[in-house]
Amino acid sequence: MSASQWRPGKRVAIVGGGPGSISAALAFIQRGFDVRIFERQPECTAIGGAVLLATPVLAILRSYGLDEKNFGSYTVTYFKNNSGKERVKLPFNPECERKMGIKGWHYGVLRSSIFKKMLELVPENVIHAGHESTSYTEHEEAVELFFKNGHREMADILIGADGIRSNVSRQAFGDPRLFHTGIRLWLAWCDHIPDIPPNYGFISHSWQYQASFFPMLHEGKPGFEWWVVEPSWEGKPVPEDPKAHLTEILKDWAQPLPRFLDATDFKSQVYRWEIYNRPSLKKWSSGRVVCLGDAVHPVSPYAAYGMGMAIEDGYFLARALDGVDLRDKRAVNAGFEIYEKERVDFVNHNVEFARRLGWMFHSVPRPLAWIRDAIFDYTPLLSNFLKTGYLKKSEEETLDLAELHVA
Numbered sequence: 136m137s138a139s140q141w142r143p144g145k146r147v148a149i150v151g152g153g154p155g156s157i158s159a160a161l162a163f164i165q166r167g168f169d170v171r172i173f174e175r176q177p178e179c180t181a182i183g184g185a186v187l188l189a190t191p192v193l194a195i196l197r198s199y200g201l202d203e204k205n206f207g208s209y210t211v212t213y214f215k216n217n218s219g220k221e222r223v224k225l226p227f228n229p230e231c232e233r234k235m236g237i238k239g240w241h242y243g244v245l246r247s248s249i250f251k252k253m254l255e256l257v258p259e260n261v262i263h264a265g266h267e268s269t270s271y272t273e274h275e276e277a278v279e280l281f282f283k284n285g286h287r288e289m290a291d292i293l294i295g296a297d298g299i300r301s302n303v304s305r306q307a308f309g310d311p312r313l314f315h316t317g318i319r320l321w322l323a324w325c326d327h328i329p330d331i332p333p334n335y336g337f338i339s340h341s342w343q344y345q346a347s348f349f350p351m352l353h354e355g356k357p358g359f360e361w362w363v364v365e366p367s368w369e370g371k372p373v374p375e376d377p378k379a380h381l382t383e384i385l386k387d388w389a390q391p392l393p394r395f396l397d398a399t400d401f402k403s404q405v406y407r408w409e410i411y412n413r414p415s416l417k418k419w420s421s422g423r424v425v426c427l428g429d430a431v432h433p434v435s436p437y438a439a440y441g442m443g444m445a446i447e448d449g450y451f452l453a454r455a456l457d458g459v460d461l462r463d464k465r466a467v468n469a470g471f472e473i474y475e476k477e478r479v480d481f482v483n484h485n486v487e488f489a490r491r492l493g494w495m496f497h498s499v500p501r502p503l504a505w506i507r508d509a510i511f512d513y514t515p516l517l518s519n520f521l522k523t524g525y526l527k528k529s530e531e532e533t534l535d536l537a538e539l540h541v542a
């Protein structure tokens with residue numbers, strides 16, 4: 136079947152060409168739908184540096200045909216304080232490992248290289264770059280899309296995968312009321328450093344900063360991703376010399392974090408990212424229009440990874456519409472409802488949990504921060520919080536994805 140076909144009842148138009156969009160496209164094409172992606176840039180490119188992808192995301196990518204060798208290295212994750220004292224060793228659920236056939240839970244990859252591998256799986260003529268969507272009009276039997284370059288397109292359903300400042304989401308659900316979450320992320324990566332132990336990474340906190348690292352894979356070669364989170368606010372000045380700024384933050388930090396400073400090229404391997412969120416939405420669809428990824432749930436980097444959740448959304452959406460004649464609005468809406476039932480509460484929980492963790496680690500004033508740190512250093516509270524707030528639901532999701540299990 137040619138992916139450029141455009142058969143009524145099968146027509147899926149996607150606005151935006153990021154990871155959520157490409158995942159949705161691959162999942163819909165696998166189910167026999169005709170997909171067209173409209174990306175405003177001259178080509179689909181991945182922003183940002185390294186990323187951690189969790190087991191369910193990797194299993195979804197594997198189901199699209201992505202080679203497991205591209206997953207990177209599995210990692211045993213620790214939470215520590217900035218002096219190196221261990222607070223939590225994140226457990227692996229052996230049942231998840233066995234059923235998915237994927238060791239561990241988090242894999243570090245360079246965002247651009249995994250995105251490139253995803254793009255390679257997209258058939259020709261699916262991606263229409265240089266198409267900036269401006270608006271849409273919904274008709275009873277179809278939805279009509281309008282583009283800045285004058286192009287128009289009639290589709291059965293429209294998927295808004297156009298990121299945090301999504302036009303589609305704004306038209307469907309109104310002003311996103313974006314707000315700064317109070318944190319800034321410095322995301323960096325570097326080549327391999329031989330004497331750092333393999334399969335080992337940690338997330339560590341001082342009273343107001345986070346600094347973390349993970350092993351990763353970049354175009355088949357091992358390396359490290361590392362990052363620093365600092366308190367921030369709308370309009371906070373950006374340091375002129377990021378290396379000096381991060382060196383100051385990391386000066387008393389436990390090894391190996393300070394070592395990454397000199398191993399990193401600050402011109403090409405460091406990204407700064409101000410974290411914005413929106414109040415959680417309870418519905419992600421309206422009529423023949425549905426959204427996914429940052430268009431409905433921009434997320435802070437605490438425990439909830441934007442790219443991974445966008446990839447999951449695309450897969451769940453296509454699964455919920457499997458076999459549906461997209462001209463049939465009732466059947467489409469029933470499919471959207473399944474997608475929302477499976478995703479909205481789960482994702483909103485992760486986004487809100489991530490925001491709470493970010494607030495707890497970066498916005499608490501000093502005397503309270505000391506008490507918090509003593510509790511995290513000497514009691515199992517942080518461990519329980521991570522297990523119940525983050526891992527439990529994600530593991531349940533993993534065990535429910537029976538069609539992706541290998542055992």
Ligand SMILES: Cc1cc2nc3c(=O)[nH]c(=O)nc-3n(C[C@H](O)[C@H](O)[C@H](O)COP(=O)(O)OP(=O)(O)OC[C@H]3O[C@@H](n4cnc5c(N)ncnc54)[C@H](O)[C@@H]3O)c2cc1C
Binds near residue numbers: 154174269427
């Ligand atoms: C600078 C930066 C670095 C980041 N780094 C990381 C990271 O390392 N790890 C991580 O997990 N997350 C990272 N994120 C967050 C991550 O990018 C998102 O959570 C994730 O990409 C969401 O995927 P998405 O497909 O929903 O949206 P996006 O990746 O934002 O993709 C949206 C796409 O829609 C296109 N688009 C927008 N408007 C229109 C329009 N009107 N018409 C047509 N096309 C349009 C955009 O050009 C873009 O290609 C980063 C974000 C930023 C801004």
